[in-house]
Amino acid sequence: MVEAVRKPRGRPVKSSSEPDGATRDRLIDATGELMANRGSVDVTFADIAKATELNPALISYYFGNKAGLMMALLRRVLGESLTNLEDLAREDVPPEEKLRVHIHGLISTYFRYPYINPLIHQLVIDEPQTFGPMIAEEFSRRAAGIQKHILDEGVAAGRFRDVDPLNFYFHIVGACDQFFHGRYQMRHIFGIANIDERRELDYADYLADSLVRGLAT
Amino acid sequence: MVEAVRKPRGRPVKSSSEPDGATRDRLIDATGELMANRGSVDVTFADIAKATELNPALISYYFGNKAGLMMALLRRVLGESLTNLEDLAREDVPPEEKLRVHIHGLISTYFRYPYINPLIHQLVIDEPQTFGPMIAEEFSRRAAGIQKHILDEGVAAGRFRDVDPLNFYFHIVGACDQFFHGRYQMRHIFGIANIDERRELDYADYLADSLVRGLAT
Numbered sequence: 393m394v395e396a397v398r399k400p401r402g403r404p405v406k407s408s409s410e411p412d413g414a415t416r417d418r419l420i421d422a423t424g425e426l427m428a429n430r431g432s433v434d435v436t437f438a439d440i441a442k443a444t445e446l447n448p449a450l451i452s453y454y455f456g457n458k459a460g461l462m463m464a465l466l467r468r469v470l471g472e473s474l475t476n477l478e479d480l481a482r483e484d485v486p487p488e489e490k491l492r493v494h495i496h497g498l499i500s501t502y503f504r505y506p507y508i509n510p511l512i513h514q515l516v517i518d519e520p521q522t523f524g525p526m527i528a529e530e531f532s533r534r535a536a537g538i539q540k541h542i543l544d545e546g547v548a549a550g551r552f553r554d555v556d557p558l559n560f561y562f563h564i565v566g567a568c569d570q571f572f573h574g575r576y577q578m579r580h581i582f583g584i585a586n587i588d589e590r591r592e593l594d595y596a597d598y599l600a601d602s603l604v605r606g607l608a609t
Numbered sequence: 610m611v612e613a614v615r616k617p618r619g620r621p622v623k624s625s626s627e628p629d630g631a632t633r634d635r636l637i638d639a640t641g642e643l644m645a646n647r648g649s650v651d652v653t654f655a656d657i658a659k660a661t662e663l664n665p666a667l668i669s670y671y672f673g674n675k676a677g678l679m680m681a682l683l684r685r686v687l688g689e690s691l692t693n694l695e696d697l698a699r700e701d702v703p704p705e706e707k708l709r710v711h712i713h714g715l716i717s718t719y720f721r722y723p724y725i726n727p728l729i730h731q732l733v734i735d736e737p738q739t740f741g742p743m744i745a746e747e748f749s750r751r752a753a754g755i756q757k758h759i760l761d762e763g764v765a766a767g768r769f770r771d772v773d774p775l776n777f778y779f780h781i782v783g784a785c786d787q788f789f790h791g792r793y794q795m796r797h798i799f800g801i802a803n804i805d806e807r808r809e810l811d812y813a814d815y816l817a818d819s820l821v822r823g824l825a826t
Contacts, residue, residue: 516793528797536798558799559815562791563784570783576733577782580745581753582775598776606819 416454418444420465427507433462433514459519462511466531469508473501474534481538487546491607492600494538498568499596503587509569536561543607552607564603571595633671635661637682644724650679650731676736679728683748686725690718691751698755704763708824709817711755715785716813720804726786753778760824769824781820788812 422443426435437458441448455461477497481490502508515523539560546552571587578584584591639660643652654675658665672678694714698707719725732740756777763769788804795801801808 524793525797528793532791532794533798536794555815555819556811558795558801559812561794561798562788562812563816563819565791565794566783566785566787567780568783570786571779574749574779574782576741576745577749577753577778578775580742581750581778584775594773595776595779598772599780602772602780602823603819605825606823608822 469505495600496596686722712817713813
């Protein structure tokens with residue numbers, strides 16, 4: 393198992409049976425799994441090499457450095473979720489329903505990939521000038537765009553009152569984030585050690601309901 | 610100016626004209642001002658001693674260590690705001706109005722003391738086992754208690770529908786927090802470099818409105 397990891401020099405060693413894309417995907421998947429299992433974003437190249445039985449030099453080859461790998465992981469998990477929500481925003485569905493699916497989508501993404509926020513935090517702490525703007529442009533802008541589209545449709549249909557998309561953005565993102573952040577509050581005020589799927593769904597239902605009522609004309 | 614700071618040994622040197630409480634208050638005030646002016650919670654005993662012209666040993670004398678001083682500062686700014694909100698919750702005012710004042714109170718506290726969240730974050734990162742539970746018990750529990758009181762009153766008066774106070778807590782706290790956290794989003798998506806008082810009030814109005822509508826029967 394450790395053999396491939398120990399190959400010391402020369403061209404990166406990878407499995408000869410899989411194309412480049414598949415190797416790259418395996419490295420990203422393994423990184424996400426390690427972070428999810430450990431409950432921490434503190435994962436080294438050596439950890440990933442061991443888990444994938446691939447040479448650590450491959451990680452540098454594909455991603456440059458650890459920040460590059462982290463961004464690739466964010467692009468995978470957040471990018472996929474945002475693409476689904478963008479597709480939905482274009483469909484012929486009432487704006488209330490789109491908003492409900494948007495909220496459920498954001499919350500279930502945070503639930504499935506609990507490392508998203510710590511990962512973003514780590515990147516922005518390490519290199520604020522690079523990753524602050526990059527993450528805002530690549531991910532936040534898309535989420536804000538989807539929300540503005542839904543708001544505009546709802547206003548045009550006479551079903552939503554007109555609210556500032558900026559206020560709406562911070563309201564939604566804050567309410568979705570906080571549920572997975574405040575673990576000491578969850579435990580010490582409400583006596584809940586872990587968020588299970590039932591509670592996650594209950595919160596998404598509550599929040600979607602409150603936001604739709606808050607917008608209704 | 611630096612003279613008092615340089616006194617090296619013996620009993621802490623403090624101004625002989627002020628009682629203990631006043632010296633303690635001056636140290637807390639100066640710490641908050643330094644953090645606000647620098648936009649950072651990275652403030653040393655030497656910085657505070659210099660700003661107050663007091664001996665750094667006084668800080669140890671009153672607060673034990675830096676974490677003790679930080680907790681004292683949180684107790685000052687958050688404790689005062691929570692006491693006001695608790696007083697309000699007991700008054701004879703419609704529940705919608707109490708909720709609006711609660712939201713405005715939370716947001717204006719974050720606005721006036723922008724170091725609150727970074728300070729909490731720092732304490733919890735440094736000593737999670739101590740400060741995670743302590744902050745949840747001392748501050749979050751009180752905020753959640755005020756919210757539950759307002760919700761119960763609104764339901765009893767037939768003006769609010771029945772929602773889970775846990776969901777309501779994370780919704781409010783997340784939405785209030787995020788507005789002051791997402792500065793890259795604020796700048797790169799919405800083109801706003803700084804949150805001024807007009808924008809802060811606009812957000813508090815929007816959020817209170819959305820929450821009250823979200824609860825209305």
